Amino acid sequence: MAGAFQDYISELFEPLGGVAFRRMFGGVGIFRGGIMFALTIDDALYLKTDEASRPRFIAEGVGPFVFDSRGKTVTTSYWRLPERLFDERDEFADWAAEALAVAERLHKPKSGKVRKSAPKAGR
Structure with missing residues:
Protein backbone atom coordinates (compact mmCIF):
# COMPACT_ATOMS: atom_id res chain seq x y z
CA MET A 1 0.00 0.00 0.00
CA ALA A 2 1.64 3.19 -1.08
CA GLY A 3 0.86 6.74 -1.86
CA ALA A 4 -2.28 8.74 -1.24
CA PHE A 5 -4.50 5.73 -0.43
CA GLN A 6 -2.14 4.52 2.32
CA ASP A 7 -1.89 8.00 3.77
CA TYR A 8 -5.68 8.33 3.80
CA ILE A 9 -6.23 4.87 5.36
CA SER A 10 -3.58 5.59 8.01
CA GLU A 11 -5.39 8.79 8.86
CA LEU A 12 -8.75 7.01 9.11
CA PHE A 13 -7.37 4.48 11.60
CA GLU A 14 -5.62 7.09 13.80
CA PRO A 15 -8.46 7.24 16.38
CA PHE A 25 -0.12 -11.66 0.17
CA GLY A 26 -0.20 -8.90 -2.43
CA GLY A 27 -1.92 -6.50 -0.06
CA VAL A 28 -1.47 -4.94 3.35
CA GLY A 29 -2.62 -6.37 6.67
CA ILE A 30 -3.78 -3.87 9.27
CA PHE A 31 -2.95 -4.82 12.87
CA ARG A 32 -3.29 -3.57 16.39
CA GLY A 33 -1.58 -5.35 19.24
CA GLY A 34 -0.37 -8.03 16.82
CA ILE A 35 -3.92 -8.93 15.78
CA MET A 36 -5.00 -8.42 12.17
CA PHE A 37 -8.45 -6.84 11.89
CA ALA A 38 -8.44 -5.31 8.41
CA LEU A 39 -6.69 -5.53 5.07
CA THR A 40 -6.32 -3.61 1.86
CA ILE A 41 -5.96 -5.07 -1.59
CA ASP A 42 -6.11 -3.13 -4.85
CA ASP A 43 -7.14 0.08 -3.05
CA ALA A 44 -10.11 -1.63 -1.38
CA GLU A 60 -24.84 -2.14 2.70
CA GLY A 61 -24.63 -4.42 -0.34
CA VAL A 62 -20.95 -5.27 -0.01
CA GLY A 63 -19.31 -8.67 0.00
CA THR A 76 -12.68 -14.89 3.89
CA SER A 77 -14.25 -13.29 6.94
CA TYR A 78 -13.01 -9.89 5.75
CA TRP A 79 -15.77 -7.85 4.12
CA ARG A 80 -15.40 -4.75 1.97
CA LEU A 85 -17.82 5.30 5.13
CA PHE A 86 -14.68 6.85 3.67
CA ASP A 87 -16.48 10.19 4.07
CA GLU A 88 -18.14 9.42 7.42
CA ARG A 89 -15.22 9.41 9.87
CA ASP A 90 -17.25 8.89 13.05
CA GLU A 91 -19.17 5.99 11.57
CA PHE A 92 -15.97 4.59 10.05
CA ALA A 93 -14.41 4.62 13.53
CA ASP A 94 -17.36 2.60 14.87
CA TRP A 95 -17.04 -0.01 12.11
CA ALA A 96 -13.26 -0.23 12.56
CA ALA A 97 -13.58 -0.60 16.34
CA GLU A 98 -16.13 -3.37 15.84
CA ALA A 99 -13.79 -5.17 13.41
CA LEU A 100 -11.00 -4.93 15.97
CA ALA A 101 -13.29 -6.30 18.70
CA VAL A 102 -14.28 -9.21 16.43
CA ALA A 103 -10.63 -10.00 15.67
CA GLU A 104 -9.72 -9.84 19.37
CA ARG A 105 -12.58 -12.19 20.29
CA LEU A 106 -11.60 -14.68 17.62
CA HIS A 107 -7.85 -14.43 18.21
CA LYS A 108 -6.29 -17.60 19.52
CA PRO A 109 -2.92 -16.76 21.05
CA LYS A 110 -0.03 -19.01 20.23
CA SER A 111 0.98 -20.93 23.31
CA GLY A 112 4.71 -20.74 22.67
CA LYS A 113 5.10 -24.21 24.09
CA VAL A 114 6.77 -26.86 22.02
CA ARG A 115 4.84 -30.07 22.01
CA LYS A 116 6.79 -33.23 22.50
CA SER A 117 5.65 -36.50 21.11
CA ALA A 118 4.55 -39.07 23.62
CA PRO A 119 7.20 -41.73 24.18
CA LYS A 120 6.62 -44.86 22.18
CA ALA A 121 5.74 -48.02 24.06
CA GLY A 122 8.62 -50.39 24.77
CA ARG A 123 11.34 -47.77 24.98
Missing part, protein backbone atom coordinates in the same frame (compact mmCIF):
# COMPACT_ATOMS: atom_id res chain seq x y z
CA LEU A 16 -7.87 3.54 17.19
CA GLY A 17 -4.24 4.24 18.07
CA GLY A 18 -1.32 1.85 17.68
CA VAL A 19 -2.35 0.55 14.26
CA ALA A 20 0.41 -1.02 12.17
CA PHE A 21 0.49 -1.86 8.47
CA ARG A 22 2.33 -4.90 7.12
CA ARG A 23 2.72 -6.03 3.50
CA MET A 24 1.38 -9.52 2.93
CA LEU A 45 -10.44 -1.87 2.40
CA TYR A 46 -11.83 -4.98 4.11
CA LEU A 47 -12.76 -5.35 7.80
CA LYS A 48 -12.90 -8.52 9.92
CA THR A 49 -16.45 -9.80 10.48
CA ASP A 50 -18.26 -12.51 12.38
CA GLU A 51 -21.84 -13.79 12.41
CA ALA A 52 -22.99 -10.84 14.55
CA SER A 53 -21.34 -8.05 12.55
CA ARG A 54 -21.80 -9.42 9.04
CA PRO A 55 -25.46 -8.31 8.61
CA ARG A 56 -24.32 -4.65 8.61
CA PHE A 57 -22.16 -5.37 5.59
CA ILE A 58 -24.89 -7.34 3.84
CA ALA A 59 -27.35 -4.47 4.39
CA PRO A 64 -16.35 -10.61 1.34
CA PHE A 65 -12.81 -10.71 0.08
CA VAL A 66 -12.53 -13.80 -2.12
CA PHE A 67 -9.51 -15.29 -3.82
CA ASP A 68 -8.56 -18.40 -5.76
CA SER A 69 -6.17 -20.93 -4.30
CA ARG A 70 -5.22 -24.09 -6.13
CA GLY A 71 -8.31 -23.95 -8.29
CA LYS A 72 -10.71 -23.35 -5.40
CA THR A 73 -12.46 -20.14 -4.41
CA VAL A 74 -11.73 -19.12 -0.82
CA THR A 75 -14.14 -16.76 0.93
CA LEU A 81 -15.97 -1.43 3.67
CA PRO A 82 -18.95 0.42 2.18
CA GLU A 83 -17.62 3.31 0.08
CA ARG A 84 -19.77 5.88 1.90
Whole structure:
Protein backbone atom coordinates (compact mmCIF):
# COMPACT_ATOMS: atom_id res chain seq x y z
CA MET A 1 0.00 0.00 0.00
CA ALA A 2 1.64 3.19 -1.08
CA GLY A 3 0.86 6.74 -1.86
CA ALA A 4 -2.28 8.74 -1.24
CA PHE A 5 -4.50 5.73 -0.43
CA GLN A 6 -2.14 4.52 2.32
CA ASP A 7 -1.89 8.00 3.77
CA TYR A 8 -5.68 8.33 3.80
CA ILE A 9 -6.23 4.87 5.36
CA SER A 10 -3.58 5.59 8.01
CA GLU A 11 -5.39 8.79 8.86
CA LEU A 12 -8.75 7.01 9.11
CA PHE A 13 -7.37 4.48 11.60
CA GLU A 14 -5.62 7.09 13.80
CA PRO A 15 -8.46 7.24 16.38
CA LEU A 16 -7.87 3.54 17.19
CA GLY A 17 -4.24 4.24 18.07
CA GLY A 18 -1.32 1.85 17.68
CA VAL A 19 -2.35 0.55 14.26
CA ALA A 20 0.41 -1.02 12.17
CA PHE A 21 0.49 -1.86 8.47
CA ARG A 22 2.33 -4.90 7.12
CA ARG A 23 2.72 -6.03 3.50
CA MET A 24 1.38 -9.52 2.93
CA PHE A 25 -0.12 -11.66 0.17
CA GLY A 26 -0.20 -8.90 -2.43
CA GLY A 27 -1.92 -6.50 -0.06
CA VAL A 28 -1.47 -4.94 3.35
CA GLY A 29 -2.62 -6.37 6.67
CA ILE A 30 -3.78 -3.87 9.27
CA PHE A 31 -2.95 -4.82 12.87
CA ARG A 32 -3.29 -3.57 16.39
CA GLY A 33 -1.58 -5.35 19.24
CA GLY A 34 -0.37 -8.03 16.82
CA ILE A 35 -3.92 -8.93 15.78
CA MET A 36 -5.00 -8.42 12.17
CA PHE A 37 -8.45 -6.84 11.89
CA ALA A 38 -8.44 -5.31 8.41
CA LEU A 39 -6.69 -5.53 5.07
CA THR A 40 -6.32 -3.61 1.86
CA ILE A 41 -5.96 -5.07 -1.59
CA ASP A 42 -6.11 -3.13 -4.85
CA ASP A 43 -7.14 0.08 -3.05
CA ALA A 44 -10.11 -1.63 -1.38
CA LEU A 45 -10.44 -1.87 2.40
CA TYR A 46 -11.83 -4.98 4.11
CA LEU A 47 -12.76 -5.35 7.80
CA LYS A 48 -12.90 -8.52 9.92
CA THR A 49 -16.45 -9.80 10.48
CA ASP A 50 -18.26 -12.51 12.38
CA GLU A 51 -21.84 -13.79 12.41
CA ALA A 52 -22.99 -10.84 14.55
CA SER A 53 -21.34 -8.05 12.55
CA ARG A 54 -21.80 -9.42 9.04
CA PRO A 55 -25.46 -8.31 8.61
CA ARG A 56 -24.32 -4.65 8.61
CA PHE A 57 -22.16 -5.37 5.59
CA ILE A 58 -24.89 -7.34 3.84
CA ALA A 59 -27.35 -4.47 4.39
CA GLU A 60 -24.84 -2.14 2.70
CA GLY A 61 -24.63 -4.42 -0.34
CA VAL A 62 -20.95 -5.27 -0.01
CA GLY A 63 -19.31 -8.67 0.00
CA PRO A 64 -16.35 -10.61 1.34
CA PHE A 65 -12.81 -10.71 0.08
CA VAL A 66 -12.53 -13.80 -2.12
CA PHE A 67 -9.51 -15.29 -3.82
CA ASP A 68 -8.56 -18.40 -5.76
CA SER A 69 -6.17 -20.93 -4.30
CA ARG A 70 -5.22 -24.09 -6.13
CA GLY A 71 -8.31 -23.95 -8.29
CA LYS A 72 -10.71 -23.35 -5.40
CA THR A 73 -12.46 -20.14 -4.41
CA VAL A 74 -11.73 -19.12 -0.82
CA THR A 75 -14.14 -16.76 0.93
CA THR A 76 -12.68 -14.89 3.89
CA SER A 77 -14.25 -13.29 6.94
CA TYR A 78 -13.01 -9.89 5.75
CA TRP A 79 -15.77 -7.85 4.12
CA ARG A 80 -15.40 -4.75 1.97
CA LEU A 81 -15.97 -1.43 3.67
CA PRO A 82 -18.95 0.42 2.18
CA GLU A 83 -17.62 3.31 0.08
CA ARG A 84 -19.77 5.88 1.90
CA LEU A 85 -17.82 5.30 5.13
CA PHE A 86 -14.68 6.85 3.67
CA ASP A 87 -16.48 10.19 4.07
CA GLU A 88 -18.14 9.42 7.42
CA ARG A 89 -15.22 9.41 9.87
CA ASP A 90 -17.25 8.89 13.05
CA GLU A 91 -19.17 5.99 11.57
CA PHE A 92 -15.97 4.59 10.05
CA ALA A 93 -14.41 4.62 13.53
CA ASP A 94 -17.36 2.60 14.87
CA TRP A 95 -17.04 -0.01 12.11
CA ALA A 96 -13.26 -0.23 12.56
CA ALA A 97 -13.58 -0.60 16.34
CA GLU A 98 -16.13 -3.37 15.84
CA ALA A 99 -13.79 -5.17 13.41
CA LEU A 100 -11.00 -4.93 15.97
CA ALA A 101 -13.29 -6.30 18.70
CA VAL A 102 -14.28 -9.21 16.43
CA ALA A 103 -10.63 -10.00 15.67
CA GLU A 104 -9.72 -9.84 19.37
CA ARG A 105 -12.58 -12.19 20.29
CA LEU A 106 -11.60 -14.68 17.62
CA HIS A 107 -7.85 -14.43 18.21
CA LYS A 108 -6.29 -17.60 19.52
CA PRO A 109 -2.92 -16.76 21.05
CA LYS A 110 -0.03 -19.01 20.23
CA SER A 111 0.98 -20.93 23.31
CA GLY A 112 4.71 -20.74 22.67
CA LYS A 113 5.10 -24.21 24.09
CA VAL A 114 6.77 -26.86 22.02
CA ARG A 115 4.84 -30.07 22.01
CA LYS A 116 6.79 -33.23 22.50
CA SER A 117 5.65 -36.50 21.11
CA ALA A 118 4.55 -39.07 23.62
CA PRO A 119 7.20 -41.73 24.18
CA LYS A 120 6.62 -44.86 22.18
CA ALA A 121 5.74 -48.02 24.06
CA GLY A 122 8.62 -50.39 24.77
CA ARG A 123 11.34 -47.77 24.98
